[in-house]
Amino acid sequence: xxxxxxxxxxxxxxxxxxxxxxxxxxxxxxxxxxxxxxxxxxxxxxxxxxxxxxxxxxxxxxxxxxxxxxxxxxxxxxxxxxxxxxxxxxxxxxxxxxxxxxxxxxxxxx
Amino acid sequence: xxxxxxxxxxxxxxxxxxxxxxxxxxxxxxxxxxxxxxxxxxxxxxxxxxxxxxxxxxxxxxxxxxxxxxxxxxxxxxxxxxxxxxxxxxxxxxxxxxxxxxxxxxxxxxxxxxxxxxxxx
Numbered sequence: 001x002x003x004x005x006x007x008x009x010x011x012x013x014x015x016x017x018x019x020x021x022x023x024x025x026x027x028x029x030x031x032x033x034x035x036x037x038x039x040x041x042x043x044x045x046x047x048x049x050x051x052x053x054x055x056x057x058x059x060x061x062x063x064x065x066x067x068x069x070x071x072x073x074x075x076x077x078x079x080x081x082x083x084x085x086x087x088x089x090x091x092x093x094x095x096x097x098x099x100x101x102x103x104x105x106x107x108x109x110x
Numbered sequence: 111x112x113x114x115x116x117x118x119x120x121x122x123x124x125x126x127x128x129x130x131x132x133x134x135x136x137x138x139x140x141x142x143x144x145x146x147x148x149x150x151x152x153x154x155x156x157x158x159x160x161x162x163x164x165x166x167x168x169x170x171x172x173x174x175x176x177x178x179x180x181x182x183x184x185x186x187x188x189x190x191x192x193x194x195x196x197x198x199x200x201x202x203x204x205x206x207x208x209x210x211x212x213x214x215x216x217x218x219x220x221x222x223x224x225x226x227x228x229x230x231x
Contacts, residue, residue: 001172003154034216038155045205045224046147046155051217089155093216098171099209101147104154 004029004090004102011108017078020105022090023071028100030071034093037066037075041086049088050075077107085109112136114144114206114222121228122196129192130225132206139187140164143209145218146180146191150202160209161189196229203227 005023012018022029022037029035035053038046048057050066053073063084066075073092077084090102117131134144145160159170163182170180179192189206204225207218 032216036217038218040155045221046207046218047221048217048219051210051219052215057219091155091157091218096172097169098159099157099216099218101155101157 001028001094001096001098001100004092004100006088006090006102006105008103009106009108011110012077012080013110014080014082016080017076018080018107020075020077020088020090020107022073022075022092022102024073024092024100025071027095028092029068029073029090031095032093033068035066035068035073036091037064038089038091039086040089046089080109082109112208112220114208114220116204116206116222116225119226119228121230124196124198124229124231126196126229127192127194128196128227129190130204130227132189132191132222134187134189134208137208139182140184143211144182144189145207145209146178146189147205147207147218148174148202149205149224155205158191158204163187163189196227198229198231200227201229 037050040046053068063078115133143160146158148156158174161168161180182189206222208220
């Protein structure tokens with residue numbers, strides 16, 4: 001199972017919106033509504049930010065939104081803040097009844 | 111409060127065996143899948159496998175099948191990740207994560223803080 005493809009890095013200024021893409025195949029992203037997104041700050045455990053393509057868990061800022069089209073999912077962070085600087089990973093359920101993560105995207109607030 | 115508390119850092123030599131643990135609390139341990147994720151130094155997340163403690167049903171990533179063993183003890187509400195013969199390449203941070211699966215959802219909602227495993231001669 002190959003990792004889902006994400007851009008290595010994305011940057012933006014405070015207040016801007018950025019979007020991170022996550023490209024898979026019809027056997028994972030395209031085949032299921034089970035894409036999730038995780039935020040990881042340095043030295044910390046990952047944190048669930050989005051589940052089932054576009055749902056936000058309780059406590060996650062409304063500034064985080066996500067969607068999916070075909071084999072590509074996207075995470076948008078609006079009103080970018082310094083605290084959003086972290087690594088972001090997408091994940092998808094797969095046709096092998098397993099899960100696969102994306103390659104990860106480093107978000108920098110410049 | 112739902113919590114996953116992982117065992118402490120380990121330093122081992124190649125060829126040694128190891129079992130690390132993840133103690134769950136605050137929810138019905140038997141009715142959620144729980145699994146493990148590897149993160150090698152400076153690298154991304156890799157899904158290793160999961161177990162359903164209620165019936166010990168286990169699923170592994172092809173990349174980790176045969177390399178590790180995932181188990182669970184319902185009496186102590188603890189999940190385990192085990193190696194029979196460690197390699198230097200097993201050096202990594204290992205996270206346990208509760209999996210919400212079924213009922214129309216599939217995702218990892220609660221994570222442990224991680225266990226660092228260092229394998230060096």
